[in-house]
Amino acid sequence: MFIEEADAKALIASGGVPTPQGSVATTPAEASAAAAACGGPVMVKAQVPAGKRGKGGGIVAAGTPDEAAAAAHRILGMQLGEHTVDRVLVEGRADIAAELYVSFMVDPSTAGPLLILSAQGGMDIEEVAAADPTAVHRASIDIIHGLGAADALDAARRISDSEAVQAELAGVLITLYGLFRQLDAQLIEINPLVVTTNAQVLALDCKLVVDDNALHRQVDLPEQRPNGTELELRAAEQDFLFVELDGDVGVLANGAGLTMSTMDAVTALGGRPANFLEVGGMAYKRATPALELVLSNPNVKSLLVNLCGAYARTDVIAEGLIEGWKTLQPELPVSFCIHGTGEERAQQLVLDELGLECHDLMDDAIREAIANAAGADR
Amino acid sequence: MNTPPTPLFGATPLRTLVQGITGGEGSYWTEQMLAYGTDVVAGCTPGKGGQEVHGVPVHSAVAEAVEAHDVDLSVIFVPARFAKGAALEAIEAGVPNVIVLAEFVPVHDTMEILAAARAAGTRIIGPNCPGVVFPGRDFAGIMPGWSERLFRPGRIGVVSRSGSLGALVNLNLVGAGFGQSAFLGLGGDPIVGTTFVDALELFDDDPNTDAVVLLGEVGGPMEEEAADRMAGLSKPVVAFIAGKNAPEGKKMGHAGALVSGGRGTAASKMRALTAAGASVAETPTEIVELLRESSSGR
Numbered sequence: 001m002f003i004e005e006a007d008a009k010a011l012i013a014s015g016g017v018p019t020p021q022g023s024v025a026t027t028p029a030e031a032s033a034a035a036a037a038c039g040g041p042v043m044v045k046a047q048v049p050a051g052k053r054g055k056g057g058g059i060v061a062a063g064t065p066d067e068a069a070a071a072a073h074r075i076l077g078m079q080l081g082e083h084t085v086d087r088v089l090v091e092g093r094a095d096i097a098a099e100l101y102v103s104f105m106v107d108p109s110t111a112g113p114l115l116i117l118s119a120q121g122g123m124d125i126e127e128v129a130a131a132d133p134t135a136v137h138r139a140s141i142d143i144i145h146g147l148g149a150a151d152a153l154d155a156a157r158r159i160s161d162s163e164a165v166q167a168e169l170a171g172v173l174i175t176l177y178g179l180f181r182q183l184d185a186q187l188i189e190i191n192p193l194v195v196t197t198n199a200q201v202l203a204l205d206c207k208l209v210v211d212d213n214a215l216h217r218q219v220d221l222p223e224q225r226p227n228g229t230e231l232e233l234r235a236a237e238q239d240f241l242f243v244e245l246d247g248d249v250g251v252l253a254n255g256a257g258l259t260m261s262t263m264d265a266v267t268a269l270g271g272r273p274a275n276f277l278e279v280g281g282m283a284y285k286r287a288t289p290a291l292e293l294v295l296s297n298p299n300v301k302s303l304l305v306n307l308c309g310a311y312a313r314t315d316v317i318a319e320g321l322i323e324g325w326k327t328l329q330p331e332l333p334v335s336f337c338i339h340g341t342g343e344e345r346a347q348q349l350v351l352d353e354l355g356l357e358c359h360d361l362m363d364d365a366i367r368e369a370i371a372n373a374a375g376a377d378r
Numbered sequence: 379m380n381t382p383p384t385p386l387f388g389a390t391p392l393r394t395l396v397q398g399i400t401g402g403e404g405s406y407w408t409e410q411m412l413a414y415g416t417d418v419v420a421g422c423t424p425g426k427g428g429q430e431v432h433g434v435p436v437h438s439a440v441a442e443a444v445e446a447h448d449v450d451l452s453v454i455f456v457p458a459r460f461a462k463g464a465a466l467e468a469i470e471a472g473v474p475n476v477i478v479l480a481e482f483v484p485v486h487d488t489m490e491i492l493a494a495a496r497a498a499g500t501r502i503i504g505p506n507c508p509g510v511v512f513p514g515r516d517f518a519g520i521m522p523g524w525s526e527r528l529f530r531p532g533r534i535g536v537v538s539r540s541g542s543l544g545a546l547v548n549l550n551l552v553g554a555g556f557g558q559s560a561f562l563g564l565g566g567d568p569i570v571g572t573t574f575v576d577a578l579e580l581f582d583d584d585p586n587t588d589a590v591v592l593l594g595e596v597g598g599p600m601e602e603e604a605a606d607r608m609a610g611l612s613k614p615v616v617a618f619i620a621g622k623n624a625p626e627g628k629k630m631g632h633a634g635a636l637v638s639g640g641r642g643t644a645a646s647k648m649r650a651l652t653a654a655g656a657s658v659a660e661t662p663t664e665i666v667e668l669l670r671e672s673s674s675g676r
Contacts, residue, residue, distance in 0.1 A: 106485050108598045108634075111492045111569040126639070143486075143493045184486050186568075213458065213633065214484035241631045245623075255542020256566050256631025257595055260620035264644075265661050267623050276624075278631040280542050281481060310508055310528075310545040311520040340545045341522045362546070363663055 001210045002049040006089040007222040008208035012188075015179045017172055019203045022091030031072030032065040034090035041093045044071040048083035049227055051207060056080045061093070083225070094202050099192035100159060101125050102173065104141075104180040106187075113141040113180065115173070119159040121192030147177040160195070168201045169193075183221075184214030235293050240283060242293060247272025248373040250300035250332075252290060252321070254280035254312045262306045265363065271370030274300045284312035287320025288327075295330050302333045302372035306362055309340030318346035322353045333372035337365035383474045384450045386501070387560060387584045391417040391516040393448050395473065397440065397464050398455035399423055399431045407455065407520055408432055414524045416516040419447040440464075440471040451475040453509060453518040461505060462487035469500045477518055478504035478571070485633075488569055495571060502571025506632065508541030508563035521545070521563060532557015534669065535581035535613075537574060538593035539564050539600075540632070543620055546662055547593055554666040559587040566632025568597070574604035582611045589614045589673055591665060592656070596621030597635045597642040605650035614672040615656040616665055619644040 003011070006024050013019045021038055024047070025031035035042045046058030053059055058080050062068040068090055078085045099121035107114035117137045120128045129136045137158045141147050152170040160166050172193065180188045189207040196202055210218055226233050228244075235242030241256070245263075249271045253259040256278055263273040274297050279290045294300060305321065307314045318338065325334075336358040338346045347358045359365035384390045394411070398404040399421025409432050412418055418434050420443040427438030437443040440452065452468040454461060458480040468476045469491070478491070483505040495502045503510065509519010514531035517523030521541060528548040534556050538544035541563050548561060562577050564570050574592060581587045592615055594601040601619065608615060622644040624630045626637050637643050648658045657668040 106489065106568065108569050108600070109603065111571075112489055143489045144497070181486065184484055186485060211485050213482045214486065216459065217484075241629070243625065243628045243630065245625070253542070255540055255545075256635055257538065257540020257543025257593065257620050258546055259542070260595060260624060260630050260635065261543055261546070261618075261662050263624075264620060264622045265663075268661055273623065276628075276630055280631075308542055308546040308549060310522055310541045312542070339549050340528065341525065343527075361663075363661070 001212055001215065001224055002227065003208040003210060003221065003224060004047045004049055005045065005206055006047050006087070007224070008206040009203065010222070011183065011208065012176070012179055012203060012206055016175045017203050018201060020091040020094060022089055024087050025072055025090050026076070026087045028069035028072045028076070031088060031090050032069035035062060035065040035068035038090065038092035042068050043091050043093055044068055044075060045089045045091065046075050046078060046080055046085040047087045047089055048080045048085055049225060050081050050083060053080055058085065094194055094204065095197040096194045097197045097199070098195040100169070100195065101128070101191045102176065102193050103187065103189035103191070104177055104185070107140065110140045112143050113177070115139045115141060115147070115155060115177070117155050117159055121194070125191065141177070147174055149174065162199065164199050165195055165201070168199070172201050183208070184211045184218055185209065186211050231293065231296060235277070238289055238293070240290060240293060241276070241278045243276040244297065245273050245275055246299070247274045248299050248301040249369050250274050250294040250297065250303040251306070252277055252279060252294055252303065253306045254278065254284060254309060254317060256280070258306065258308055262304070262362070262366070265366050266304065266370065269363065269366050269370055271366070271373060279317055280312045284317050285320070287317045288324035291321050291324035292328060295328060295332070300332070301376035302369045303335070304366060304369035305334060305336045305338070306365060307338045307340065307346070309342055313342040314338050314340055315342035315345035315349065318349045322349060325354065335359065335365040335369040335372065337362045381448050386475060387580060387586070389515070391415060392450040392475070392518070393417050393419045394516070394518055395419065395440065395443055395447070395449045395452040396421045396434070396455065397452055397468065399434065399436055400426050400429065401455055404455035405431050408434060410522070410524065411517060414517055416518060419449060440467045440473065444471045444473065449473050451477065451518055453477040453479065455479060458482040462491055465491045465502065466494055469494050469498050472498070473500065475501045475503070477507065477509050478502060479507060479509060479519055481506040483567070485568060488567060492569065492571055503562070504565045504570060506567040507565030507570065508544065510563065511558070511561040513558050519563065521561065527552060529561065530557040533559055533586060533588040535559050535584065535587040535590045536593070537562045537564060537577035537581070537590065539566050539595050539634070540593065540620065543593050543662065547591060547618070547665055550662065550666050551591070556666070556669065559584060566634050568634040574600050575607045578604055578607055578611055578615070582613055587613065589616065589669060591669065592617040594619045594647055595632065595635050596624045596630065596637050596644050597632070599642070601647035602650045605654035605656070608654040608656065615651070616659060616668045616672060617651045617656045618659045618662055618665055619647045
């Protein structure tokens with residue numbers, strides 16, 4: 001789950017990482033009051049669960065409370081990516097001596113935490129690394145021992161010559177690593193972490209992504225706006241893994257790998273998938289609501305059911321689909337390919353209840369579903 | 379343990395412990411494994427020591443189970459939030475191979491499991507994986523090892539992040555007359571204990587494997603790392619990558635199947651594997667043809 005900047009900063013601030021003075025505003029008047037409370041020039045920043053806000057005009061500097069209100073007026077309601085801005089963060093500006101980069105992430109290559117640190121903050125770290133690999137310091141952390149004081153100081157020395165800054169920075173690193181662990185973070189990135197003209201370290205931005213699998217134990221996280229289309233959000237409420245696409249062939253398959261491969265095969269054979277929806281895993285007993293979701297997309301002109309059961313029993317999925325089909329009575333052609341666990345009974349059920357023969361080859365079922373969708377267009 | 383561990387690949391069935399054996403899933407799959415020939419020597423569920431499940435003795439702790447039985451492999455059926463505790467218990471008890479089936483294990487738990495496993499020299503397979511099948515010998519996990527449509531003894535090593543795609547490709551292989559030396563289901567999480575690199579090394583060392591089918595998907599660097607490792611290996615590899623049409627920033631069912639910031643794309647993985655000498659299939663159906671070509675060329 002992506003935690004919006006204002007909430008992420010509140011979390012790291014309560015953990016002891018210095019952040020600028022500021023507050024959240026949902027109207028220009030609130031933005032003006034927030035700027036007045038800061039008592040100087042401010043930044044007005046759109047709050048959406050995504051990065052790259054500056055490029056879309058979502059981050060504006062303001063010298064006075066009036067300017068802050070004007071900036072908020074422009075930003076509130078703005079569309080950034082798939083999100084509409086409904087609040088801004090108004091923050092005091094810092095006198096910057098140096099901009100640094102620091103992040104902790106789960107590194108798939110070592111299966112452990114990774115610290116990335118650079119003296120060239122404020123830019124995309126990938127671009128910094130591409131231009132000069134030596135400008136980016138990486139250190140793998142042993143999760144059993146954690147990040148020790150000596151390790152943190154060693155890392156800090158690589159990007160600052162000032163002993164005062166090194167000590168402050170090492171403290172921030174240890175605090176951030178503790179938060180990374182406590183918050184079940186997949187990524188915690190401060191870019192930039194600035195050193196002010198009076199040698200203070202301050203987090204000007206914070207990108208925090210918390211592991212969805214750990215939300216059950218991260219009960220104190222501030223509530224976040226869900227990410228996704230209306231249909232995707234409805235699917236998520238029912239614990240389905242659903243991604244809406246722009247095609248016309250509805251896809252129902254079991255398992256992430258098979259469902260992705262089915263989408264790919266629809267595209268390779270000249271069709272356009274309307275969705276990714278997985279009815280495998282524990283979802284295999286809930287094929288009826290899954291079918292309802294796929295059919296709620298008005299762009300779907302034909303349905304493809306491609307099952308290859310391992311853990312998931314295809315006869316149980318088929319029963320659920322047939323039940324849903326009889327209830328919803330969609331006027332839509334459907335093509336089946338069913339193999340794996342429970343296939344004999346599943347194929348028989350489809351024949352008996354819907355009068356349809358299952359295709360033996362997945363590609364044949366896909367070709368038929370594509371042709372059906374194309375036929376419906378004419 | 380009184381006797382040395384049985385090698386993962388070999389003729390001898392692994393002496394298997396089932397953690398979570400008294401639960402619905404654990405009990406069901408234990409019955410299936412026993413029927414196929416898996417040597418399930420013991421089960422484990424806290425507080426249920428002294429019971430029996432399908433004739434298998436149940437212990438309250440893994441340490442007690444390994445006192446009473448030699449164990450080569452533990453397969454863990456407990457839900458995600460108990461997976462770390464169960465895996466650490468198996469690692470501490472000295473079980474050499476541990477399969478974590480659960481989906482939705484927090485990634486920080488997985489990092490801790492894998493760090494403990496590295497320190498102890500334990501092989502972890504998973505989490506979020508379907509397990510392993512050695513056709514004609516035994517299976518551990520939630521793949522229907524008994525299905526003659528999916529598995530038969532043979533000389534192709536199959537390794538997959540996904541169980542369902544693994545099932546489809548195994549079906550095609552058996553339909554085309556091939557059989558498998560082993561099927562390894564690695565799991566769909568961003569980090570897993572046994573990687574494609576590990577699997578390629580296992581198959582390369584296995585005298586009963588002639589060629590490898592590698593089934594990857596979008597997200598993470600595991601396929602690119604496998605491509606880097608291929609230079610030092612000798613057996614032909616046929617690969618397929620799922621998720622060519624996965625949109626940026628959307629999790630495709632698996633927590634690990636995520637294209638982000640332009641990284642982890644199917645195209646990048648296919649390029650790396652092709653450059654390393656693998657035959658890369660465009661569709662799952664094509665895998666069989668490529669396998670025929672690569673084995674006839676030898």
